[in-house]
Amino acid sequence: MNDRILLGAIADDFTGATDLANILVRGGMRTVQTIGVPAADTVLPECDVVVVALKSRTIPAADAIRQSLAALDWLKAQGVQQVFFKVCSTFDSTDAGNIGQVADALLDALGEKISVVCPAYPANRRTVFQGHLFVGDVLLSDSPMRNHPLTPMTDANLVRVLGRQSRYPVGLVPWSKVGAGDTAIAEALAALAAQGVRHAVVDAVRDEDLHAIGTACRRQRLLVGGAGLALGLPQNFRDDNLLADHADADALGQVGGAAAVLAGSCSEATRAQVADMAGRHPAVVIDPLTADNPVHLAEAALANASATLDRGETVLFYSSADPAAVASIQQRLGLEHAATLVEQAFAHLAQALVARGVRRLVVAGGETSGAVVGALGVKALAIGPQIDPGVPWTRVLGPQPLLLALKSGNFGRTDFFSRALEMVR
Numbered sequence: 222m223n224d225r226i227l228l229g230a231i232a233d234d235f236t237g238a239t240d241l242a243n244i245l246v247r248g249g250m251r252t253v254q255t256i257g258v259p260a261a262d263t264v265l266p267e268c269d270v271v272v273v274a275l276k277s278r279t280i281p282a283a284d285a286i287r288q289s290l291a292a293l294d295w296l297k298a299q300g301v302q303q304v305f306f307k308v309c310s311t312f313d314s315t316d317a318g319n320i321g322q323v324a325d326a327l328l329d330a331l332g333e334k335i336s337v338v339c340p341a342y343p344a345n346r347r348t349v350f351q352g353h354l355f356v357g358d359v360l361l362s363d364s365p366m367r368n369h370p371l372t373p374m375t376d377a378n379l380v381r382v383l384g385r386q387s388r389y390p391v392g393l394v395p396w397s398k399v400g401a402g403d404t405a406i407a408e409a410l411a412a413l414a415a416q417g418v419r420h421a422v423v424d425a426v427r428d429e430d431l432h433a434i435g436t437a438c439r440r441q442r443l444l445v446g447g448a449g450l451a452l453g454l455p456q457n458f459r460d461d462n463l464l465a466d467h468a469d470a471d472a473l474g475q476v477g478g479a480a481a482v483l484a485g486s487c488s489e490a491t492r493a494q495v496a497d498m499a500g501r502h503p504a505v506v507i508d509p510l511t512a513d514n515p516v517h518l519a520e521a522a523l524a525n526a527s528a529t530l531d532r533g534e535t536v537l538f539y540s541s542a543d544p545a546a547v548a549s550i551q552q553r554l555g556l557e558h559a560a561t562l563v564e565q566a567f568a569h570l571a572q573a574l575v576a577r578g579v580r581r582l583v584v585a586g587g588e589t590s591g592a593v594v595g596a597l598g599v600k601a602l603a604i605g606p607q608i609d610p611g612v613p614w615t616r617v618l619g620p621q622p623l624l625l626a627l628k629s630g631n632f633g634r635t636d637f638f639s640r641a642l643e644m645v646r
């Protein structure tokens with residue numbers, strides 16, 4: 222067991238967990254991300270932060286509470302000083318949950334008076350003013366989030382949104398206090414707590430505000446927010462002489478071996494990245510219309526790449542196709558079936574590639590990444606250097622050296638794949 226973990230985080234989805242971990246590593250904290258709640262006897266490497274990635278954003282609230290409390294128990298057993306409940310920067314939830322319901326449960330379990338709630342993330346154009354969440358220059362309720370299939374956000378007033386979810390009173394620390402600095406914020410929080418408020422939504426429109434909130438929250442045990450809320454936290458631990466200077470907080474070491482890219486996203490960004498990579502390295506297409514069995518699809522792709530892989534060259538495997546081609550495939554195979562077929566093909570391919578000595582793997586697509594991580598039995602990842610905003614290299618913790626870069630479809634610049642592979646050896 223590691224008894225030096227300073228900050229424990231519980232994230233309600235996987236890519237959100239990585240986003241938070243990435244920010245903390247860049248703040249100089251050595252960070253491990255686990256997939257689900259680790260088993261009681263899990264031994265992690267020495268680190269300053271553990272982010273437990275759950276998939277609890279849209280499951281029934283009772284399940285989200287149970288999983289989050291299990292994560293909290295595990296983190297408490299590691300002796301963490303502060304708990305960060307990572308939610309989406311667009312506060313994705315419904316009145317049925319899960320942010321307020323989980324935050325209530327964590328507050329109770331920690332025996333804390335008040336939580337600090339702030340999804341602002343100015344770098345991604347999420348800001349909070351007078352308790353209202355803005356996406357770019359429009360209110361959340363006027364943004365495309367109003368039409369989200371699972372968590373339509375039709376109210377931008379977070380005090381109201383959280384008030385409908387929580388059993389407890391919700392208050393606001395307005396920007397007039399936040400802009401005055403950390404002492405004013407701490408006083409405002411204390412005043413709200415004295416009035417019986419148990420969740421304080423805090424305004425923030427600039428990174429500077431988030432740093433000040435971070436400083437004000439030095440002794441706050443429960444923070445609820447987007448990754449931006451973590452910006453100011455590493456400095457608190459440094460000021461308390463708890464965090465050594467880790468210039469190499471993101472060091473992953475060398476793994477050797479071959480490299481491959483698995484692109485299962487059909488987003489515009491990934492398609493441009495695939496075209497760029499195919500101009501630089503051998504590329505093998507995975508076409509779900511050529512076989513109705515994922516193992517056969519994977520084997521055929523592998524056979525195509527065999528000679529290249531034997532020479533130790535990097536290979537790009539992709540199923541990415543333009544919207545018209547995807548629509549036609551979905552029409553022939555059914556949407557669900559096409560998706561599962563391709564995801565499972567990538568899962569088999571990842572296993573086969575690792576068995577053949579591939580040690581650096583870049584995966585494009587959220588669902589595709591989930592399938593690959595599941596197939597490889599990944600339980601935890603050490604977070605490494607950032608490739609593009611929000612996407613770091615990671616090292617799989619386990620007996621076998623393996624580096625993974627997992628990106629959601631729309632992330633990254635056009636030369637993402639080749640740049641990622643040049644960063645690590």
Ligand code: ADP
Nearest residue numbers: 485486488540560563564586587588589629630
């Ligand atoms: P993103 O992060 O861009 O949403 P995902 O991997 O989450 O990417 O989702 C892409 C989905 O599209 C996956 O379910 C994948 O299996 C499916 N898919 C990929 N290529 C094709 C294709 N050529 N035809 C149909 N579906 C595809």
